[in-house]
Amino acid sequence: IDFVVVGDICQTPSIDDLAILTNTALAVGSDGSIVWQCPAEDVSDIVEAHAAQGRLQRLSKGQFLTPGFIDTHIHASQHSYAGTGMDKPLMEWLDAYTFPVERQFAHLPTAEVHSLYRRAVRRTLRNGTTTAVYFATADRQASEALADVCAEEGQRAFVGKISMDRHCPPGYCETTEKSLEETARFIESFRQRPSIVQPVVTPRFIPTCSDELLAGLGALVREHGCHVQSHMSESIDEMQFVEAIHQLKDDHHKHNPYPPCPTDAEIFDRHGLLTDRCIMAHAIYLSEGDVERLRARGTAIAHCPLSNFYFAGGLLPVRSLLRSGVRVGLGTDVAGGYSPSMINAMQHAVTASRALSIQQHHERHRLAGVKPWEPFPAGSSDTTSPALDWVNALYLATRGGAEALNMGKQLGLLAEGYRFDAVLWDVTIGDNIDFTGSESRREQLEKLMHLGDDRNIACVWVDGQVSCRRRDRPAQADCK
Ligand code: GUN
Ligand code: FE
Numbered sequence: 001i002d003f004v005v006v007g008d009i010c011q012t013p014s015i016d017d018l019a020i021l022t023n024t025a026l027a028v029g030s031d032g033s034i035v036w037q038c039p040a041e042d043v044s045d046i047v048e049a050h051a052a053q054g055r056l057q058r059l060s061k062g063q064f065l066t067p068g069f070i071d072t073h074i075h076a077s078q079h080s081y082a083g084t085g086m087d088k089p090l091m092e093w094l095d096a097y098t099f100p101v102e103r104q105f106a107h108l109p110t111a112e113v114h115s116l117y118r119r120a121v122r123r124t125l126r127n128g129t130t131t132a133v134y135f136a137t138a139d140r141q142a143s144e145a146l147a148d149v150c151a152e153e154g155q156r157a158f159v160g161k162i163s164m165d166r167h168c169p170p171g172y173c174e175t176t177e178k179s180l181e182e183t184a185r186f187i188e189s190f191r192q193r194p195s196i197v198q199p200v201v202t203p204r205f206i207p208t209c210s211d212e213l214l215a216g217l218g219a220l221v222r223e224h225g226c227h228v229q230s231h232m233s234e235s236i237d238e239m240q241f242v243e244a245i246h247q248l249k250d251d252h253h254k255h256n257p258y259p260p261c262p263t264d265a266e267i268f269d270r271h272g273l274l275t276d277r278c279i280m281a282h283a284i285y286l287s288e289g290d291v292e293r294l295r296a297r298g299t300a301i302a303h304c305p306l307s308n309f310y311f312a313g314g315l316l317p318v319r320s321l322l323r324s325g326v327r328v329g330l331g332t333d334v335a336g337g338y339s340p341s342m343i344n345a346m347q348h349a350v351t352a353s354r355a356l357s358i359q360q361h362h363e364r365h366r367l368a369g370v371k372p373w374e375p376f377p378a379g380s381s382d383t384t385s386p387a388l389d390w391v392n393a394l395y396l397a398t399r400g401g402a403e404a405l406n407m408g409k410q411l412g413l414l415a416e417g418y419r420f421d422a423v424l425w426d427v428t429i430g431d432n433i434d435f436t437g438s439e440s441r442r443e444q445l446e447k448l449m450h451l452g453d454d455r456n457i458a459c460v461w462v463d464g465q466v467s468c469r470r471r472d473r474p475a476q477a478d479c480k
Contacts, residue, residue: 007059032464068130070401073302073331154467160202218272300404307336329404430455
């Protein structure tokens, strides 16, 4: 045992269940895992022994732990223009902002690549993101730099070198062969890195990936068993683009009408890319068949609510997907979503879900021929599913993400056998929330999940190590 923490723990074992464990002792092993967790009074002699050796972290009254956040979809290369250009549709936005910025990563001095990525990684760590699933850029060396930075800063990360070989702008496009070769080299480079960083095979999205490329990436996934990520059925203009290239491809057959366009899910699946270690961002425009396909393959969705408000033109039916047996995690999608904070993503997940419920409520009343405030006629009833609330959002941001990555036995909970990836919240720091002192622990957490940010976080651990701590308040943040 490396150290023991004693205090309150708040976590979500299942989507509707908030567990608040008071005065709990948690022992962290030197390998970064939680060795045991139990009521502190049951182990008072062990706690005292660790205190005597200076290996006890006793949380103060205003502090408590939650599991760290898992950001299942974020572009580490896109922080520089976050918060600009939000007026454009997706495909124009990619051309105007994303591609020019990402292309530069192959030409920047190494020190600058490191510095850009270090800022991105520290920013999310400070906001409680202990695991991030990253898109880097198409450049292998710069993407390896991101993996190195994550290892140095102590953030658990899945790092993707982007693959793209068609419909890309000049100067930011790979040949199929080069993309596959570089991806294989990228994956192999992880042998030299600690296990908290892992490679993820990353076809950008269907518009920029040929069938040959996807087939080759599928083979790499089978060979190395690594995770997969991409964007799927993301926006109205992306759906139109995929249909348009499908029609072009079949033009010479003079099909009339064209054969039906395969969905993004069908195309990925054809190449063996939908696995139980695959996470697809957005997935707004899924057919019923797609939902069943994702369920059958064990493929998860990275829900990126803020980004969806701007680019998708649709709302993800999270409850209904979970009911169908599809796993869902939460993502910020910087820069499609402008905020790097998972608390912000949680807030937008709640807002998006409420918007969906409101829309359904109005639609059902309209169809029933009654006003929104009038009761349904006899024989019909309102079957609108309840909107997600902050507890559900906390689940998606922690345990939901862990399940989505197929790491539900290692991440997302502070319990025996899990990795110690944790956030220390402190209601006595930060000037952004008024705490009266009379809130229950649950109310404190509720306030933090709605109003909180990095100012309320005293310390962040990943794999049992302190990755980030507030330096301006040493008294409150003397973390082990
Ligand atoms: N779809 C394809 N590439 C991207 C990207 O960089 N950001 C977002 N939000 N969507 C994409
Ligand atoms: Fe994205």
